[in-house]
Amino acid sequence: MPEIVVFLGPSLPRDKAEQILQADFRPPAKRGDLFKAAKDGADVICLIDGVFFQDCSVAHKEILYALEHGIRVIGASSMGALRASELDVFGMEGVGEIYQAYKRGRLVSDDEVALIFEPFTWEPLSEPLVNIRFNLDNAWQRGIIDTTTRDRLFRCAESFYFPERSYERMMQAAEGRVAAEMLQRFREFINTERRDFKMEDAIKALLMVKAIANESIEV
Secondary structure: OOOEEEEOOOOOOHHHHHHHOOOEEEOOEOOOHHHHHHHOOOOEEEEOOEOOOOOOOOOHHHHHHHHHOOOEEEEEOOHHHHHHHHHHHHOOEEEOHHHHHHHHOOOOOHHHOOOOEOOOOOOEOOOOHHHHHHHHHHHHHOOOOOHHHHHHHHHHHHHOOHHHOOHHHHHHHHEOOEOHHHHHHHHHHHHHHOOOHHHHHHHHHHHHHHHHHHHHHHO
16 A cells, blocks of 8 residues: 555545545645655655745745655645646646646636634634635526626725635625626525535545555555
C-alpha cells in the first residue's frame, strides 16, 4: 500500500473523505507542508485545501521537489486546483471542473476558491465565489434566470470580500437591480438544486488516488 498524504479542510468533511480513502489526512497545507510530506516518505500527495491569506501558501518549489523525487502529486478543488493548473506541465496532475477552469483561464484569482471556515471542524462559514459562479451558470443554462440576472448577481457576489460571501447576501445586494421574479426563481433553485463544486472535485481527487493505490496493490 503506497503512503498517501491528503491535505484536506473545508472542501469535504473528514468523515466523508475517510469513507472513500484510507490515507494520512492533514489540515490545509501551508508553506513547507508538502516538502515535509515528501521528506516523511509519501508516495502520493493529494493537495485539496491550503491556506491563502492567514499564512504563507504552498510554494511551487516544494511541489516540484516532490515531483522530482518520484512522488505523484494530485491537485483539485481549491489550492490544489490552482497549483495543478500552474504546474501540470511539470507533472502535477489536476482533477475536476475547477482545475479545468483555471487551466483554460476562465478562473484566474485565488479569490475564486477562498472562504473562511471554523478552525476546529473545518466547516465552511462563507461561500466560495467559484461555487456561486458555476451555480449561476447552471441556472442560466437551464433558463431559470436570464443573462442580465446572472451577470448582475455575480457582480454583487464578486464585490464582497471573500469571508462575507453567501447566496443570501448576494441576493439582498441585488434587490432593485434584478427583477424580483428572477431573484425568487434563483432562490428556489439554490434551495433545492445548488451544487458544491469544490466538494465534488475533492471527491473526484480522492477517487483518483484510491484508483492509484489499488493499481499499486495489484502490481
